[in-house]
Amino acid sequence: MTTLDDLPIRDDLRGRTPYGAPQLDVPVRLNTNENSYPVPEPVVEAIGKALAAELRDLNRYPDRDAVALRADLAAYLGHGLTVGQVWAANGSNEVQQQLLQAFGGPGRSALGFVPAYSMHPLLALGTGTRWVPARRGADFGLTAEDAVAQIREHSPDVVFLCSPNNPTGTALDPAVIGAVLDAAPGMVIVDEAYAEFARPGTVSALAVLPDHPRLVVTRTMSKAFGFAGGRLGYLAADPAVVQAVQLVRLPYHLSALTQAAARAALAHRDALLGTVAAIKEQRDRIVAELRARGLRVADSDANFVLFAVGGDQTVAWRALLDQGVLVRDVGLPGWLRVTAGTPVETDAFLTAMDKL
Numbered sequence: 001m002t003t004l005d006d007l008p009i010r011d012d013l014r015g016r017t018p019y020g021a022p023q024l025d026v027p028v029r030l031n032t033n034e035n036s037y038p039v040p041e042p043v044v045e046a047i048g049k050a051l052a053a054e055l056r057d058l059n060r061y062p063d064r065d066a067v068a069l070r071a072d073l074a075a076y077l078g079h080g081l082t083v084g085q086v087w088a089a090n091g092s093n094e095v096q097q098q099l100l101q102a103f104g105g106p107g108r109s110a111l112g113f114v115p116a117y118s119m120h121p122l123l124a125l126g127t128g129t130r131w132v133p134a135r136r137g138a139d140f141g142l143t144a145e146d147a148v149a150q151i152r153e154h155s156p157d158v159v160f161l162c163s164p165n166n167p168t169g170t171a172l173d174p175a176v177i178g179a180v181l182d183a184a185p186g187m188v189i190v191d192e193a194y195a196e197f198a199r200p201g202t203v204s205a206l207a208v209l210p211d212h213p214r215l216v217v218t219r220t221m222s223k224a225f226g227f228a229g230g231r232l233g234y235l236a237a238d239p240a241v242v243q244a245v246q247l248v249r250l251p252y253h254l255s256a257l258t259q260a261a262a263r264a265a266l267a268h269r270d271a272l273l274g275t276v277a278a279i280k281e282q283r284d285r286i287v288a289e290l291r292a293r294g295l296r297v298a299d300s301d302a303n304f305v306l307f308a309v310g311g312d313q314t315v316a317w318r319a320l321l322d323q324g325v326l327v328r329d330v331g332l333p334g335w336l337r338v339t340a341g342t343p344v345e346t347d348a349f350l351t352a353m354d355k356l
Contacts, residue, residue: 087246
């Protein structure tokens with residue numbers, strides 16, 4: 001049987017493993033930060049009608065620039081954004097890949113403050129961009145001074161910031177984002193995949209977009225909208241940035257069905273985002289309950305919680321799985337991450353934790 005070693009793949013891909021979290025059939029799945037609540041029936045019906053309306057014309061290519069969808073996304077984001085400042089693709093992963101294709105690539109570098117979203121270095125690898133793993137503090141925090149010092153040391157072409165950060169869950173102080181924007185010589189990408197779950201008073205990087213043409217804010221409909229299966233991510237930036245990613249995007253990269261489903265979801269955003277408050281309540285409950293049990297827990301502005309297990313996290317992960325609860329081992333020694341789901345799922349997780 002032919003193996004990867006038998007194929008003439010790139011040397012920098014040899015020995016690598018694909019990105020992915022375990023997809024196991026267990027009673028409680030809290031490892032991929034999905035929205036645990038199913039799409040409400042009225043929204044299901046609306047999406048079904050929108051898809052049906054597209055079926056007769058599937059012999060034609062879709063709008064390759066998804067103008068109507070981008071206009072809807074701009075209206076959702078607010079901040080005075082227009083269709084020319086928004087771009088959409090198959091999940092925020094593809095958006096960020098396009099950004100690296102346009103602003104990274106061979107001979108260029110991208111810097112991120114780890115631990116952070118583990119796809120960022122893989123996207124850099126896939127686009128031939130040199131990855132620079134900058135450091136966070138011992139508490140996973142990031143100060144403006146430390147961030148600026150590392151940017152000046154490495155002078156990257158692209159800087160990734162996550163706010164709220166994955167896997168730690170904490171949003172960045174706006175002062176950190178401002179300092180990075182002032183220090184970075186190239187593009188600054190702020191990944192706000194979990195922005196809708198942030199605690200009150202958290203400021204989005206969208207607020208400073210008008211003053212920073214090299215700033216890009218990426219978002220997704222996978223989390224708060226419960227649209228993970230729909231695969232829709234987007235960015236907000238200066239119109240010139242949108243023009244740049246259009247140079248590298250594949251033709252017709254968003255199907256007519258994806259565009260129609262996403263527009264229907266956006267039209268019913270009040271119903272879909274109605275679960276956000278319930279998820280935040282369970283997130284805060286998990287934080288409080290784990291701390292009451294004496295565990296270290298990172299502050300969270302997302303729909304998940306990073307917590308210390310007081311020992312080997314692989315052993316704890318397996319012990320929870322044996323009780324039917326799947327959480328995420330993100331590779332941080334002594335720490336695990338759990339998604340905030342329904343009250344019943346939180347009950348099951350806490351009960352399993354008590355049996356560790």
